[in-house]
Amino acid sequence: MRIGILGTGAMAAALGGAWVRAGHEVLVGGRDPEAAKRLAVAIGASGGDGLGGAASFGEAVLVAVPAGAAVPVVAPLAGDLAGRTLLDCTVPMAPGAAGPGLTTEGTADSVAARLAVAAPTARVAKVFGICHESIWTLPRPAFEGGAPLGVPYCVDDPVAGALVADLVTSMDCVPVHCGGLDRAGLLEATAVFAIGVWWSGGEARHVFPSPALAPGAMDDQAATRPGPAPDRT
Ligand SMILES: NC(=O)c1ccc[n+]([C@@H]2O[C@H](COP(=O)([O-])OP(=O)(O)OC[C@H]3O[C@@H](n4cnc5c(N)ncnc54)[C@H](OP(=O)(O)O)[C@@H]3O)[C@@H](O)[C@H]2O)c1
Numbered sequence: 001m002r003i004g005i006l007g008t009g010a011m012a013a014a015l016g017g018a019w020v021r022a023g024h025e026v027l028v029g030g031r032d033p034e035a036a037k038r039l040a041v042a043i044g045a046s047g048g049d050g051l052g053g054a055a056s057f058g059e060a061v062l063v064a065v066p067a068g069a070a071v072p073v074v075a076p077l078a079g080d081l082a083g084r085t086l087l088d089c090t091v092p093m094a095p096g097a098a099g100p101g102l103t104t105e106g107t108a109d110s111v112a113a114r115l116a117v118a119a120p121t122a123r124v125a126k127v128f129g130i131c132h133e134s135i136w137t138l139p140r141p142a143f144e145g146g147a148p149l150g151v152p153y154c155v156d157d158p159v160a161g162a163l164v165a166d167l168v169t170s171m172d173c174v175p176v177h178c179g180g181l182d183r184a185g186l187l188e189a190t191a192v193f194a195i196g197v198w199w200s201g202g203e204a205r206h207v208f209p210s211p212a213l214a215p216g217a218m219d220d221q222a223a224t225r226p227g228p229a230p231d232r233t
Contacts, residue, residue: 070088070090
């Protein structure tokens with residue numbers, strides 16, 4: 001798969017490196033083409049391009065800039081992004097006295113939804129924003145017992161959904177479809193919540209144990225869950 005990256009920071013390096021290792025063709029683009037070239041050399045990608053070069057490179061384009069810069073960066077590239085899958089990993093985190101909050105709080109729209117408005121012919125997916133960048137530097141992200149990392153994503157477009165699932169699978173991880181872009185704000189909030197847990201000394205992965213660990217609990221849940229089981233493909 002050909003993947004362009006907008007940004008030259010920590011997430012660009014970590015995800016770009018993981019994609020190169022997985023055999024994808026990656027091109028790094030940044031507002032500083034020299035920084036893009038340096039990162040490309042470091043991770044074995046091509047680079048030295050401006051943002052436009054990365055936006056028009058492949059079938060997927062990662063937005064790896066601060067959440068507040070995402071729309072200003074993407075809007076001028078909307079024409080280049082037509083038909084491509086826009087991978088939005090941004091986390092709109094705001095400092096707060098009681099722990100981190102959302103910069104989008106009090107508004108209806110997630111960053112992903114705003115990107116879909118800014119680039120209406122791109123296929124926007126919210127993905128890769130939950131884990132710390134360091135996780136993507138592992139040869140094979142896995143938990144205790146060897147279970148592969150689940151990667152949640154929200155997307156409306158079926159072509160983008162299939163691309164994200166393929167990309168995540170190529171990284172030896174498990175794609176977890178969590179619904180359409182109208183649920184992307186939940187992923188953004190979950191990332192901020194997890195960061196708050198870590199900052200308070202907790203361990204986020206221990207906050208979400210599977211009910212399957214309690215014998216019989218899944219049967220009870222299935223009996224009481226309203227409506228059909230959610231689509232997990
Ligand atoms: N780090 C993590 O563990 C992590 C995990 C999940 C999600 N995320 C999300 O991933 C995104 C990137 O995070 P990061 O840690 O990679 O950040 P970072 O290391 O600070 O890198 C940010 C990149 O964005 C570029 N940038 C900033 N403002 C820009 C603008 N106005 N126009 C063009 N480029 C701009 C920077 O360019 P310059 O170098 O020229 O300033 C830099 O290349 C953020 O939205 C963050 O919330 C991060």
